[in-house]
Amino acid sequence: MRTPTGRGGRHRSVRVKAPGKVNVSLKVGPLRADGYHSVASVYLAVSLFEEVIATSTSEPGVTVSLSPESTLDLDDLDIPLDERNLAVRAAMLMAEMTENPTGVHLRVTKRVPVAGGMGGGSADAAAALLACDALWGSGLSKEELAHVAAELGADVPFALLGGAAVGLGVGDQLSPALATSRFDWVLVPAEFGLSTPRVFAELDRLRDEEGISAAEPSGVEPAILAALRTGDAGGLSHLLVNDLQRAAIGLAPQLRDTLGWADSNGALASIVSGSGPTIALLSRDADAAADLAADLAHRGVEALAVHGPVPGARIVSDTVL
Numbered sequence: 001m002r003t004p005t006g007r008g009g010r011h012r013s014v015r016v017k018a019p020g021k022v023n024v025s026l027k028v029g030p031l032r033a034d035g036y037h038s039v040a041s042v043y044l045a046v047s048l049f050e051e052v053i054a055t056s057t058s059e060p061g062v063t064v065s066l067s068p069e070s071t072l073d074l075d076d077l078d079i080p081l082d083e084r085n086l087a088v089r090a091a092m093l094m095a096e097m098t099e100n101p102t103g104v105h106l107r108v109t110k111r112v113p114v115a116g117g118m119g120g121g122s123a124d125a126a127a128a129l130l131a132c133d134a135l136w137g138s139g140l141s142k143e144e145l146a147h148v149a150a151e152l153g154a155d156v157p158f159a160l161l162g163g164a165a166v167g168l169g170v171g172d173q174l175s176p177a178l179a180t181s182r183f184d185w186v187l188v189p190a191e192f193g194l195s196t197p198r199v200f201a202e203l204d205r206l207r208d209e210e211g212i213s214a215a216e217p218s219g220v221e222p223a224i225l226a227a228l229r230t231g232d233a234g235g236l237s238h239l240l241v242n243d244l245q246r247a248a249i250g251l252a253p254q255l256r257d258t259l260g261w262a263d264s265n266g267a268l269a270s271i272v273s274g275s276g277p278t279i280a281l282l283s284r285d286a287d288a289a290a291d292l293a294a295d296l297a298h299r300g301v302e303a304l305a306v307h308g309p310v311p312g313a314r315i316v317s318d319t320v321l
């Protein structure tokens with residue numbers, strides 16, 4: 001077991017990065033008695049990374065700050081810096097499972113749009129879990145870490161795992177999917193966030209209004225997994241599906257503009273990512289994604305070219321201070 005404060009009682013800093021995600025397929029079942037929805041989801045981790053630096057402190061407890069290296073405008077962010085913060089909750093949970101944890105300060109670099117449907121908070125939680133595990137030498141197995149991750153939120157286990165995966169249950173029961181080729185996307189973040197519970201509630205409301213009784217999602221279309229496996233972006237473009245999309249559009253009708261523009265301006269397909277409002281445009285290749293992002297930038301629309309799959313949470317450095 002490593003000593004939490006390093007040689008000679010000095011402090012240690014562990015830096016971990018964890019990716020945001022898009023859902024290339026998201027089927028949502030009816031509202032369950034426990035207030036959750038069963039889903040059948042295909043996650044793809046993309047090259048937009050959150051980072052958490054966990055530094056041991058002499059004072060006990062968990063503190064958090066946002067790093068000025070963040071690419072998001074820190075003044076505009078609605079992120080709690082107390083025990084409601086997902087990274088803090090992750091560290092507190094790890095501390096409960098560790099003998100004699102030190103205090104820890106978490107410095108979070110935000111790059112994934114907040115409340116954007118890309119699992120940014122979940123990526124912070126996954127990064128904090130892995131960082132504290134290393135800092136405190138908790139010795140948890142991969143399975144145990146995934147179990148702790150699921151306690152923090154449905155998308156946290158995938159941020160740990162990365163790559164591509166099918167998520168059942170509430171999205172936390174993961175099976176890795178084979179995806180060896182790179183898929184290129186352009187992300188269009190919105191200037192506003194959407195609360196995930198609100199988007200699910202809007203879907204329930206729309207279904208009630210239309211008298212639709214949704215079926216429990218039984219699994220994922222084999223064709224989607226085949227397109228991922230063979231790197232067939234054209235094939236995948238016909239299969240993208242998101243049951244939450246119309247609920248997100250119901251709450252934010254302006255999303256239609258970007259979706260419509262993308263479809264007639266070179267994207268293979270466009271989809272709201274998860275609960276939105278970030279929109280993900282699938283591109284033929286990296287050059288097409290760069291062109292699309294440049295076109296959008298020219299129109300004054302923020303756009304980020306990314307690719308996936310990329311690995312899940314990884315330790316970048318482990319330094320004795």
Ligand code: ATP
Nearest residue numbers: 085086114115116117118119120121122124155196
């Ligand atoms: P998901 O797709 O996983 O449901 P999201 O990507 O839409 O989530 P997040 O950016 O994860 O949304 O944040 C959702 C809310 O969680 C925010 O509005 C914020 O108040 C709260 N939150 C707590 N911790 C964090 C964190 N570390 N980073 C961002 N938001 C956080």
